[in-house]
Amino acid sequence: MACTQKNKSTKKEEIMEETTTKTDEMKRRFRDIFVSEIKNSQTWPFWFCLLWTICHITMMWVSLISLLAYQVPEGMTWAYASLLGAYTTGKEVNKWVGKKITIAKPGELMVYAWWISLLLMYVVIFRNATYKLPQEMDSVCFWVLGIFFGGETSKILRSKLGFKQRSTDTTEAGLAEKK
Numbered sequence: 001m002a003c004t005q006k007n008k009s010t011k012k013e014e015i016m017e018e019t020t021t022k023t024d025e026m027k028r029r030f031r032d033i034f035v036s037e038i039k040n041s042q043t044w045p046f047w048f049c050l051l052w053t054i055c056h057i058t059m060m061w062v063s064l065i066s067l068l069a070y071q072v073p074e075g076m077t078w079a080y081a082s083l084l085g086a087y088t089t090g091k092e093v094n095k096w097v098g099k100k101i102t103i104a105k106p107g108e109l110m111v112y113a114w115w116i117s118l119l120l121m122y123v124v125i126f127r128n129a130t131y132k133l134p135q136e137m138d139s140v141c142f143w144v145l146g147i148f149f150g151g152e153t154s155k156i157l158r159s160k161l162g163f164k165q166r167s168t169d170t171t172e173a174g175l176a177e178k179k
Contacts, residue, residue, distance in 0.1 A: 045087045046107075053110050056080055056140070057117050063134035064121055077136040081143040084110070088147050092154040096163065111148045114141045 059072045088107070118141045125131045 045090065049084055049087050049110065052080055052083060053113060057113060060117065060121075060134045060137050060140075064124065064131055064137075067130060068132055068134065072134055072136065077140045077143065080140065081147070084144065084147050088151045092151055095158060096154070098163070107148060107151065111144055114144045 056072070056076060059070075059076070062070050063072055118137060121131075121133055121137065125133060
């Protein structure tokens with residue numbers, strides 16, 4: 001019986017050691033990716049836009065769930081559209097002048113996040129008519145979609161006109177390739 005408890009104790013220690021090793025490896029990989037992202041300032045505007053997107057969508061959901069007791073601040077949609085437009089324009093201008101920017105996190109994430117949220121809100125409203133769509137929710141979705149397609153149109157035009165680009169790949173694979 002004492003031997004069985006010792007085996008259980010040893011197994012627990014082995015599992016704990018294995019878990020610690022895996023956790024340490026995950027931390028190291030995350031740190032390496034995070035440090036490489038920080039070193040490349042081209043990703044900062046993306047992260048800022050993503051943070052703004054998360055905050056804005058969260059506020060829209062709080063507004064919906066609270067039956068509009070909490071309102072998204074007036075002008076936030078215009079500020080967000082301006083920020084996203086400036087980010088996309090800057091990225092596209094860099095590409096047009098020959099500097100290829102490949103960011104590891106695509107802008108499509110923002111489009112999907114907004115449109116999935118809008119669809120889910122419509123479903124909630126359909127199921128319970130006491131809920132009302134937050135002001136400007138549909139507008140911000142159209143703004144985001146328009147800005148995204150503006151960037152996509154720019155990409156197609158550059159391709160058709162035969163613009164060549166130098167690579168400044170910020171994906172994990174691209175950064176490893178540069179080393």
